[in-house]
Amino acid sequence: MKLRANLVIGGSLFALAILVGLLAPWLAHTDPVMDANLMNAEEPPSWTWWFGTDDQGRDIYSRVVYGARVSLTVGIISQLINSVIGVALGLSAGYFGGWWDDVVNALTNLMLAIPSLIFALAIMAVLGPGLTSLLIALGLTNWSFTCRIARASALSLRSQGYVQAATVLGYGDLRIMITQLLPNMLGPLIVIGTLGMGSAVLSEAALSFLGLGVRPPFPSWGSMLSEAREQITTAPWLSIFPGLAIFLTVLGLNLLGDGLRDILDPQSRSRRT
Amino acid sequence: MTGTPLLEVEDLKLDLDTGSGRVAAAEGVSFRIDRGETFGLVGESGCGKSITALALIGLLRHPLSIGGGVIRFEGREIQHLSAARQRDLRGNRIAMIFQEPMTALNPVSPVGRQIAEMFVLHKGKSWREADRLAVEALANVRVPAPERRVKDYPHQLSGGMRQRVMIAIALACGPDLLIADEPTTALDVTVQAEIIELMRNLCAERGTAILMISHDLGLVANVCRRVAVMYAGRIVEERGSADIFRAPLHPYTQGLVASLPRLGSRAALGRARLQEIAGVVPAITHFPDGCRFNPRCAQATEICRTAAPDVDLLEAGGLVRCHHHA
Numbered sequence: 001m002k003l004r005a006n007l008v009i010g011g012s013l014f015a016l017a018i019l020v021g022l023l024a025p026w027l028a029h030t031d032p033v034m035d036a037n038l039m040n041a042e043e044p045p046s047w048t049w050w051f052g053t054d055d056q057g058r059d060i061y062s063r064v065v066y067g068a069r070v071s072l073t074v075g076i077i078s079q080l081i082n083s084v085i086g087v088a089l090g091l092s093a094g095y096f097g098g099w100w101d102d103v104v105n106a107l108t109n110l111m112l113a114i115p116s117l118i119f120a121l122a123i124m125a126v127l128g129p130g131l132t133s134l135l136i137a138l139g140l141t142n143w144s145f146t147c148r149i150a151r152a153s154a155l156s157l158r159s160q161g162y163v164q165a166a167t168v169l170g171y172g173d174l175r176i177m178i179t180q181l182l183p184n185m186l187g188p189l190i191v192i193g194t195l196g197m198g199s200a201v202l203s204e205a206a207l208s209f210l211g212l213g214v215r216p217p218f219p220s221w222g223s224m225l226s227e228a229r230e231q232i233t234t235a236p237w238l239s240i241f242p243g244l245a246i247f248l249t250v251l252g253l254n255l256l257g258d259g260l261r262d263i264l265d266p267q268s269r270s271r272r273t
Numbered sequence: 274m275t276g277t278p279l280l281e282v283e284d285l286k287l288d289l290d291t292g293s294g295r296v297a298a299a300e301g302v303s304f305r306i307d308r309g310e311t312f313g314l315v316g317e318s319g320c321g322k323s324i325t326a327l328a329l330i331g332l333l334r335h336p337l338s339i340g341g342g343v344i345r346f347e348g349r350e351i352q353h354l355s356a357a358r359q360r361d362l363r364g365n366r367i368a369m370i371f372q373e374p375m376t377a378l379n380p381v382s383p384v385g386r387q388i389a390e391m392f393v394l395h396k397g398k399s400w401r402e403a404d405r406l407a408v409e410a411l412a413n414v415r416v417p418a419p420e421r422r423v424k425d426y427p428h429q430l431s432g433g434m435r436q437r438v439m440i441a442i443a444l445a446c447g448p449d450l451l452i453a454d455e456p457t458t459a460l461d462v463t464v465q466a467e468i469i470e471l472m473r474n475l476c477a478e479r480g481t482a483i484l485m486i487s488h489d490l491g492l493v494a495n496v497c498r499r500v501a502v503m504y505a506g507r508i509v510e511e512r513g514s515a516d517i518f519r520a521p522l523h524p525y526t527q528g529l530v531a532s533l534p535r536l537g538s539r540a541a542l543g544r545a546r547l548q549e550i551a552g553v554v555p556a557i558t559h560f561p562d563g564c565r566f567n568p569r570c571a572q573a574t575e576i577c578r579t580a581a582p583d584v585d586l587l588e589a590g591g592l593v594r595c596h597h598h599a
């Protein structure tokens with residue numbers, strides 16, 4: 001198998017972000033919340049303060065490192081929720097067809113008509129800020145593409161010989177959907193899921209920037225940007241480093257998604273195993 | 274074995290919803306298969322063999338439906354069973370293998386898994402036990418090194434090997450009836466013979482009855498004790514294979530037999546041509562009045578064009594449906 005640059009670079013960036021999140025207590029120099037010290041307020045980046053400090057003297061490097069936890073938790077979990085919803089709806093709609101398909105289609109079109117960030121904002125407004133609300137809001141609003149892909153795949157796979165053979169062998173509907181259909185549509189779903197994770201990381205940043213995400217003082221990249229916006233000219237490092245973290249993570253996920261698409265697409269599938 | 278036949282089909286009618294009304298895609302279909310018996314259903318493509326098979330296992334779907342008649346399995350009517358009860362029969366008591374060994378296996382699942390799934394699904398086995406039984410099942414269909422082959426994916430196997438796997442899956446639960454719909458049409462001639470031989474031996478060992486469906490009378494007559502010949506949705510002749518082969522009674526069957534390539538010319542009978550019967554099977558929506566074979570039949574007379582012939586039960590056993598049969 002030929003390794004694509006997309007896959008390698010994207011995969012490395014994503015793996016790096018995950019490692020940083022997991023190893024945050026060991027990588028961080030200081031406690032991201034408690035170690036405020038006005039003596040070191042607004043220090044620019046240096047050998048001591050790699051990414052500088054904020055107006056309370058907290059180490060930005062340490063806060064960015066801990067911020068990875070929030071961004072990735074939100075990105076991964078909310079996308080998992082989206083994938084489960086999208087696959088459950090799309091797969092069953094494509095497989096059963098009929099009125100259920102109509103219902104799912106209507107729902108999907110509705111979701112596509114409303115920008116998902118606006119929808120998430122509305123949910124956050126009802127639930128209030130916080131990590132759980134963030135997960136729910138982003139997990140419920142970005143499943144329409146997954147749903148479409150799952151539905152279209154189920155529709156085309158349904159007439160495959162092995163799906164019909166399974167019916168003849170006495171498989172029930174659920175067993176057919178899980179053993180015959182789902183494994184055969186995993187490729188595109190993984191691609192969509194990876195790209196979706198990237199957009200969830202961005203959405204988390206946006207919602208936190210608007211003050212709706214994780215409550216300060218605990219750091220998330222979005223809330224750090226939000227706090228930094230007044231000092232963008234006086235202390236640009238406060239914005240640059242969390243911004244860079246978001247950029248690299250999302251870039252990594254998008255490259256990874258593209259790379260996966262290259263190796264998972266149906267044409268190259270048979271050559272792979 | 275006497276007593277209740279394994280499968281009994283009586284006056285089965287299959288409707289096709291054309292959008293502008295219902296037409297009978299098959300009608301008056303009756304036959305019975307005893308335990309362990311081999312029975313063949315033969316006819317040109319489109320005559321209704323596959324839809325008959327689907328009806329037997331409860332899988333006719335819109336636009337097709339059962340329009341009348343009775344299907345009994347072990348004396349019990351099965352055409353009105355609940356979906357769940359029919360599922361219990363399928364794959365467990367009545368199994369089926371198809372024409373396409375290339376596409377009938379799930380491409381992303383190892384073949385052993387697909388065999389094992391049958392034991393889990395129908396016999397309530399644990400996966401561990403089922404995986405072990407799968408190796409045995411592969412060995413039974415004479416796949417070499419079965420303990421390694423179970424891990425293979427379908428695309429790693431040849432067409433013949435895949436059809437062996439299909440047979441292993443179909444026979445996994447020890448069904449009473451195996452329906453084989455054109456099981457070897459997609460395979461090389463040499464592989465064909467092997468697969469048929471394997472299927473016949475395995476079923477004979479286990480007392481599994483076979484309903485073999487094919488357009489190839491020669492193949493079916495070879496495997497089956499009795500054969501029913503179908504034309505345009507009706508069974509036109511049903512007799513012992515040897516009898517049908519030696520002395521076909523229905524003009525259509527005579528045409529089929531004459532068109533079989535074999536040594537010993539039948540020139541004496543004036544049918545030396547190795548050809549299909551002239552003309553084509555009529556479309557369902559345009560079945561001719563009277564005998565459906567009349568536009569292609571050399572022996573047709575006036576009555577053939579107006580009245581559909583009834584079934585004649587033969588003294589020697591079997592039946593034929595023709596006004597002027599030999």
Ligand SMILES: Nc1ncnc2c1ncn2[C@@H]1O[C@H](COP(=O)(O)OP(=O)(O)O)[C@@H](O)[C@H]1O
Pocket residue numbers: 289298316317318319320321322323324325335336337557
């Ligand atoms: N799903 C379907 N929709 C419409 N017509 C069908 C369908 N399935 C089968 N038929 C028609 O029913 C007739 C019998 O088909 P089939 O049983 O598949 O023939 P064969 O004897 O070749 O197996 C054919 O004329 C076919 O066109």
Ligand code: SF4
Pocket residue numbers: 523524525564565566567568570571572573574577582594595596597598
């Ligand atoms: S009934 Fe008439 S048309 Fe039909 S097969 Fe017999 S002779 Fe031919």
Ligand SMILES: [Mg+2]
Pocket residue numbers: 319322323454455
């Ligand atoms: Mg057929």
